[in-house]
Amino acid sequence: xxxxxxGRYAVTAMxxxxxxGTQGPVTLADISENQGISLSYLEQLxxxxxxxxxVRGVRGPGGGYYLGRDSDEISIxxxxxxxxxxxxxxRCKRGSQTAHEGQRCLTHSLWDDLSxxxxxxxxxxxxxxxxxxxxxxxxxxxEKKAAAAQVVGxxxxxx
Numbered sequence: 001x002x003x004x005x006x007g008r009y010a011v012t013a014m015x016x017x018x019x020x021g022t023q024g025p026v027t028l029a030d031i032s033e034n035q036g037i038s039l040s041y042l043e044q045l046x047x048x049x050x051x052x053x054x055v056r057g058v059r060g061p062g063g064g065y066y067l068g069r070d071s072d073e074i075s076i077x078x079x080x081x082x083x084x085x086x087x088x089x090x091r092c093k094r095g096s097q098t099a100h101e102g103q104r105c106l107t108h109s110l111w112d113d114l115s116x117x118x119x120x121x122x123x124x125x126x127x128x129x130x131x132x133x134x135x136x137x138x139x140x141x142x143e144k145k146a147a148a149a150q151v152v153g154x155x156x157x158x159x
Contacts, residue, residue, distance in 0.1 A: 007080040009037050010045045014079050017055065018071045018127040019134075025057075025064030045083055052082035072128035077119055079127075 016031045028042045046065060049055045053068045067074065105111070 006045070006083050009035075009041065010049065010079050010083045011076055013037060013042060013045060014049070014054065014067075014074070014127055015130050017065060017067055018131055021066050025062065025066055027064040030064070048083045049079070052078070054078060054082055067127070070128070071131060072126045074127045075123045076125045076127075076130075077122035080122065 012035050013031050016034050017026050020026050020030070020034070028039055028046060031037065032039045032042055046055060046057075050057060050068075054074055055065045056068045057063065057065050
């Protein structure tokens, strides 16, 4: 299953903010450049994120955005819900349990349970968790690169 572009971009932008906002406010122009997301699209996303208290803005020269709460207090589900992108996987109209001619979807419970599982999964992952995962992956990548360089060095010495 796929998450909408709006939700994915919101999560990406918030992760960029979590990574780069420790030294001062981050501008949307910087996020746009770093992530390849249009500035006007980011403005729309950040208006929604700001209204939910997930980011706070600083105006004026040197202004930009900070996280509205600590990164470990912002879940991925919070971000997706803030941009109003929660995906229901049933074919039913929102607030209804019928999809066709007043009949309940045969698989309504299955898709409803899936939506709940996804929501719970994303609720359990914070921005802080994503930052840490990235740090672990980067450390592993550097370790692998160093090991490869050492092997090449040994081969050069043997030759």
